Amino acid sequence: MTALEKLKKRLARIRFRTKAVHGAEKMALFISAIAAAVLVLPLLYAAPLRDDVVYRWLVSLSAAGLFCWLGYHWFLKPLWQCVFRRNTPSLEKSALQIGAAFPQIRDRLSNALQLMRDMPKMDEAASALAQKEFERVHQAVAGLALEKYISTEQLRRNTATAAGLLIVTLSFAFIFPNTYRDALRQLLTPYSRPAQAEYAFRVSPGDVRIVRGTSLEISASVADVQPRSMSLHVLYDGGFEETFSMQPVAGGPFRYTLENVQESGRYFLKSDGRSSESFQLDVVELPDIRQMQLRVRPPAYTKLPEMKPEPDVGLVSVLAGSEVFFSVLTNKPVREAKLLFSDHDPVILKISGEALTGKVQIRSAQQYSVYLKDSAGLENANPILWQIDIIPDQRPVVEIVRPGRDQDLDESRRVPLLVSGEDDFGFTRLDLVYSVYRSGEKERSFRERLNYVSREATLQAEYLWDLQPAGLEPEDVVVYHVELFDNDMISGPKKASSREYRLRLPSLMEIFAEAGEQQERSLENLDELAKNTEEIREDVQEILQEFRRNPELDWEDKQALRDASGKQEKILDDMQTLGEQLDEMVDRMENNELLSPEILQKYQELQELIDEIATPEMREAMRKLQEAMEKLDPENIEKALEAFQQEQEQFARNLERTINLLKQLQAEQRLEESLRIAEEMVQKQEQINDKARSESSPEQQSALADEEMKQMKRLEQLQQALKSLQEKIAELPQIRLPREQVDAAQKTAESQELMENLQEMTQALDRADQEQSAQTGQQLMQQMQQMQQNLAQAREQMQQNQQAELRQALQRGARD
Template sequence: ALQVYEESRRTSIYSSELSETSLVKFWEDFVVQAKAEGLSGSSGELSFEKLIDRKPKQAARRLFLAGIVIAALLFLPAPMHFVDALHRVVHFTERFARPSPYQFLVTPGTKEVLKGSDVPIMIRVIGPGVRNIVLHLARTAEDQERISLSSDSSNIFRTVLRSLRMTTTYTAEVQGYRSDEYKLIVVDRPLVKSLRVLLTPPSYTHLAAHYLEDNVGDIEALAGTNATIEVISNKELAQALISFGDSTKVPMSISGVQAVGSFQVRGNGAYVVSLQDTSKLTNSDPIVYRITVLPDEFPTVEITQPGRNADLGEDMKLPLLLSIRDDFGFTKLRIGYRLVHSKYEKPRQADSYVEVPLPSGQGSELKIPFIWDLSKLNLVPEDALQYHAEVFDNDAVSGPKLGRSESFVVRVPSLDEIFAQVEEEHKDISKTLEVSKEEAEKLHQSLQEVQQEFLKTQKLDWQNQKKIENIGKRYEELRKNLQQAAENLNQLIQNMNQNKLLSPETLEKYMELQELMNQLNSPELQQVLKKLQEAMRNLNPDLFREAMKNLAFSEEAFRQSIERTLSLLKRIQIEQKIDELRKRAEELRKAQEELHKSAEQVNPSDAAKLNELADKQGDLQSQLSSVEKELKQLKSRMEEFPDEMPLQQLTRAMQQLSTQQLSSKMHQVQRQLQAGELQQAQQIQQQIAQGLSDFQSAMEQVQKALQENQQREIVNQLRKATNDLLTLSQQQERLKNETRSFEPNSQRFREAGEEQAKVIENVGNVIGHLIQLSQKTFAVTPEMGRELGKALMQMNQAMSGLESRNGGFASSQQEGAMASLNRTASLLEQSLQSMLQGSGAGGLQSLLSQLQQLASQQMGINAMTQQIQQQGMSLEQQAQMARLAAQQAAVQKSLEQLAEEARRAGQREKLLGDLEKIAEEMKEVVKDLENKNIASETLKRQDRILSRLLDASRSVHERDFEKRRVAEAGENVQRQSPPELNLENTLNRLQQDILKAREEGYSRDYQDLIRRYYEALQNLGVKVQ
């Protein structure tokens, strides 16, 4: 290019401006211009290679290669020195220390190591005579360390830094010369800084989700529980896993230093949390956490009522109370049963089931009342079912588990069995009363012996004390026997009522008998015995005399109560036996009519069926024979009370049964059925049925005659006692008025005393008359006896006042005696009116029947309410709920009316309280139904209502052995005598009270009684306005 340039300039081709311009900058323009001016031809002829001198270039190349060879020869023996020298040459302006004569080769040099790991260090020193070196360690400015090292056989210095926890800087030193500085950078493994476990139990448990305590990873939970593991690490994570003992793994979601994963608890085991950071470091020795599956317990069920083998009543219904328990809830409850004994069928091997409704809003422990209706099973007498209860829990994970109760047997007893049991229990109760009566007589004799000995010696010694203690123990044992007899009587009444063996009249008498037996548990006698023992211990003769006097009275009343109870029991047994025979006649007639229908429908060629009918006819013959025997026993019992019993009517019934020869006819029908002579057998069966119907009517007449005879006699005696007491009250009042006006020196005190003695004698006669009457009827009550006893006590005190010429005191006591006589007459009149109206005969049975009907209605309402609650609230169900509200309100109104009737009839306070509580519960249920709000509490209320109705119906005839009387120790009472009585003002005031009584609703009978009493007072000559 330069040659071209020089040539162009010499030939003056280029201008002077172009020559002075940079060749490089305008080279492209020059080429273009040269082409334009035809210079390409001249350049093409030139040889450019000839113009280049290659010698300087080749000399430079040889010199460069020689330098490289020399440098290589110098570098190989001491490369580091060469490098250092080269560094100093390049940086010629800096000052450098004299180079070290030693060369350090350090392993591992600068490196990242895991925290806690051991780091081996190896140092090789190149230099003259190196035997020892010093290793300098620096963790912090304050934490520095020197380690002297000796070389091994291979001239290497070795050491190990154990469990390195902090980043450490280290250098090696030999004779003041140090190696370069190296650093061991400590890095952490990923680890779990925080762990939280959220447990979500299975939905069927209705338990809330909850966290375990922080950093607690051991899991104890039900199978099916969802466990969520929340982890926070010390480093950013790349991966996290939940690893189980069976090698399965569950990946966790990663977000920075956080990881979350979940799994479902299925069985016992263990797990760890495995972490990996972004440097692919993993956590070492992760904590092993246990997984323990808590058991979902099996449900349990118990048949708490009846809780024993039982007999079915006539209604073929078995009331059950089922107690079920589980930790979380239930899905199904049922009764399993099978026939295990029958006269006419083979026992069953497989169970059948009846479902028991479960209330919604269940708890872990429930009591489920259920009335099991077995009438659809067509059971016959002597059939026996074995039954049990089964309950399933609500375990939705492992499947519902089954709990089973103990098995019981329910039988359909035959009438023979029922009446045989009744007879046996009657005998046991009668025997207990007989033995108790004898024991009471012995106790009476023992007390008399102690008293006579005291009267002789007037001393109290330890022997008498022991006798009194022994008498107390014997009385306590006697009391327990009577209490057991009362409980047995209660069970007997329940059995007879359940099987409808008693007429309402007889049932009421049994109830009164039970009440009387409860009263035999005399607290008064117990208190007196305690006082007597206390007097013996204190050796107090005065206290002993007083206690013996009170004991004589209480002990005599106790013996009379036993005697009365026994006498009444014998009479009631006769009534029960009449009821029994009437019932047997009715059942025999029904069975014979049913057998006649079966004979009409049987196939004459069916020999097996004919033999079965023949066997049934034979069973009826056996039952009739038993009836004939019972008739003879009944007649024997009636003959003990010939004046009271309808012996004539019973004799006619027995003659009628004997004349018709029903037993022989039954035997004839049995043979005809076996022989296939159906037509003849059916004709005689009709005759037998008619004969049994006649016998049933005859026994109803016997029963009616007995009731009429008893009522007639008792009414007459009650009227006589009432009139006698009113007459004695008039005499006592006249005597009181006369005594009040006596002067202290009056000679009339003696005459008044004689008249008072006659009144006392006549009152004693009335008392004796009532005691005899009390052994025939319950119309004579203990309250009457207390009033008469009070009247006698006050009359005796009046006698003392007359003897001491204290007219005021005597008159006040006579007034009190008159009031007691009047109250006794009033009580007798009430009993009389009750008998005449028949309120006591059927009231109790009617109350029982109505309660059972209400319980049945309530059961239907409960079932419909539960069904609506489970199905939801459609328009149809809303309308149905309104009808249920009306039905519940109707049941509530009926119950309130029933409670009012029970109150008027004088039923027990406990029963009235129960009925009132039930009515209040019903009001709340009605409100819920009207508001269309069926909550779990609504269903619970309905269950309580049904349970209480059933309890109330049972308590009507159980009587609960209530303790109505409370014994109180006697005390001396001193008070001022009242002022003189103004009869005219008193009668006017009492007439106003009668008008007030009418307004307030007192019974007409009571008003009539008060009116007759005031009329009797007027007959004494007192003018009444």
């Protein structure tokens, strides 16, 4: 294909596309005109002249003429140009039009085509020039986008206008179909008279079903017409009819609200003498509760009776685990019924006609409601939300009434316990829980089940606790409490723990040390009482001598006698307190089997002597003196003073005897203490020696070394007891204590050899040197046995001396 042919073909294509775009523009204008005409058509027929036949013909003919003119110029002619006149205009003219759009071409393209058309008529030279000119033009247009000559901007604007008008027109036709239908009919048949407009009611909600007692809003309008008035007519199934005047709302539809509708029926509307079709009004009744009765069955362990609240009371408080029974009566038969809970699975209710039953076990607080659905699928509206609260099952309470305090264990290692407890519903078990601590570390733990007696909501248990099986050693501590479990079988038995108490097994040294301190305090108190007694006696003696000189007592004398009487009364009270303290000390030592029968007997004698000090005669003398002073009888006052003085002198003698006896007991007890410590040392050393031979591991030997260290502490205690005993021997030579044996025991206790052996034994055990520990242990055993033997002989000698003194006293009494 030659360059000329390619160019012509390109220009022809551009010419066709230009004509097509121009034709499309005209067609879009035609569509816009038709849409606009249809849009305004109802306005033409809405005018008062629509009943004039001439007016109708004029409108129809004008519309037809306009349609034909526009159809020819904007539709048929462009279409004819594109289909049947494809080669018009000429290519030269098209080239000239295209070149006008490109300044670098202008008419050159059109001229080149004319030259190529006329070239056969030219000579050879002119043809060559024409060919060169064409080639230059062809090269110029080859790189140009000649198609840009075709502009579609107007086509887009016309198309958008047509589409907008079409959308608006179709929308109005859809909204007012009757209006446009009548207008088109008048346009097409101008000779026919306009028909009366149809009265098309638009009613909402039409056929309807509502719940009895609710309200119903009815709205209505007439298509294409704004009525002057409208009324609502309701014909109930009961046979009566009601009429209501409806009111328009701001130029909109007419509305009326039927309040509290109770009966079904049909309704229709009237306006301008015309009536709408009738609509069904169905009034239905939602399922609902007529009555609800609850019944609560508490858990079996509480032994509480069933509870039945008042009818229609759904708010209850129950114990966890209670069963709640529901009995419900509905207003109509239902197809489905269940209880809905906030924190529990739904519970299906059993249906029997209008009666519903069901039960649920409540373990936590719940909110619940009753769900109902009838055979028509209607559900109960806005069910009441009820509450079930939980009454807490209180924790039990338990306490140890006896001993109810920390205390030391005696040698029997038995503790009488009295435990009391309370709970709201009952108990399942009572446990005694205790742990043994040795050297501050927990050694082992125990738990014992205790028997108890319960009555209603209280519990009491008495138990003689024997700690012998616990294998306690001196200075061990027992920490104990009791645990009480209630009988809550729903959430599980709840536990209550009593306060913790401590029992301690004191060492022999501690008990003797405490007894020694108590004796020292008692002696100090007795010495102070003796001093006070002597002062009172001197004061009374002085008052008595003054009274004999002058029987008249002044105020100062009376006050002095009152003070003396008060001081004496306090002394008697202090003596009683002192006797009670000594009793406690003796009881403790006796319970720990630390008193020999001879010393125990003397303590009893001491207690009897203390009781005899505060004689009834002393108190009687004090009373008579007080009465004589009140009566101001000189003779009676003198007698009372003399009697009071005599009782004081006897009191002073008894007090002196008490002090001497207590000192003697103190010395004898020091001897007993020394002997017991020596015996304990022998016993412990024998145990250490046996274990040292049989237990060979380093850990066992190290533990024995710790035990040997305790032997040193016992030795220090023994040295102190012997030193105190020597002081008492020096202070009381009249009690004839066997000093020679005591000296021998003290010499051994304070010997350097004994201390060195103890240290060597400890070191050998630390080294796990069994041979050395066996040898040193044997030497220690001999030394300790020697101390024990000396002290035992001293006690035996002392008892013989006391028996000899007793025989001598009896012989003197027989001679007298």
